[in-house]
Amino acid sequence: MSPATRNHWLSSGWGYRPNGQDALLRAITRIGSLQAGRRYVWRGVADATWRVQSSLWRHLDKHAPGDAPYSEQLARAAERDALRRAREWGLGLHGATHLPDLQLLASLQHHSLPTRLLDVTANPYTALWFACASDLGRDNVAGALLAFDVTDLPVQRTIPLLPAEVMTWAALESTPSSNLLAALEASTDSRRPFLVEPTVRDDRMAAQEGLFLASAFIPDTDPDTGLDGLELTHEAAPGHDRLGKLFAPTERGRGAPHQLPFCALVIKPRTKKAVRGHLAGTYARDLKRLFPDIGGLAQDFGQDPGVVTIPATETAPSDETKATPRPPVDDPS
Known part of the structure; x- marks a missing residue:
């Protein structure tokens, strides 16, 4: 996510700034209960001026030639190169079998390599934790909680769930890139x-209820939305007034949108600080629960390295030491 000079979420009509913690939590509930049967995924960002870009988009922005690097052709070439290098490194193996490309890309994304996968979660409070996290140096700027309606989007498993009669690793290995292509x-x-x-989740993916949004690169999307390379809808943005009716403290007002393909809740800095205290207790969202692995422990050490001291009880001589005389130097024992 690269920085922008203005809050594109609010200016585009897809964003709303709740006034405080109660209004923010109410807005999350209103989105989730907007229409029965809709499915949302969520993403939290610590700085609301950041645009939504995949790491592959940023990689091409930095390394691809020319003035228009955001083509699917270039994206696919960079993706194939990353997959090739990963497999030559010995990654993406299950025993002697190659895992499909999408499963390998999920692992590469997990370790911050450039992929077209965008991290999202099924749990809005997990995303809210990332938006309000205090260890990113963004306490004094607004964050954003992003909601994506994925009800009508196709779903792709990282490892295809084949019929039992053909579910063999050999069958998967024969076309490792077929489901991605x-x-x-x-x-x-x-x-x-x-x-x-x-399909295969490590402890962190499971704890964070992690999913991914991905797309073929669509370079000519509306830049005002703040979504680069993703086209979620052709509908007009609902605008501040209609979103205000949806998130009103009373029952949702007349004129509120009946469907919301996308929404960005802009979180004020003071709201970030207020909501952090509730995420660990009420919603069970904290570093240990969301990063239950060595990487999470390393982050905890980075935030709190501790103080190394020798306890006083170990430096003072014990009573036994004081009471027991040393033997003479010439004592044969």
């Missing part, structure tokens, strides 16, 4: 993203 072809035709569900 099929998803990208459909995304190019529809100009819509797709939802990626990890």
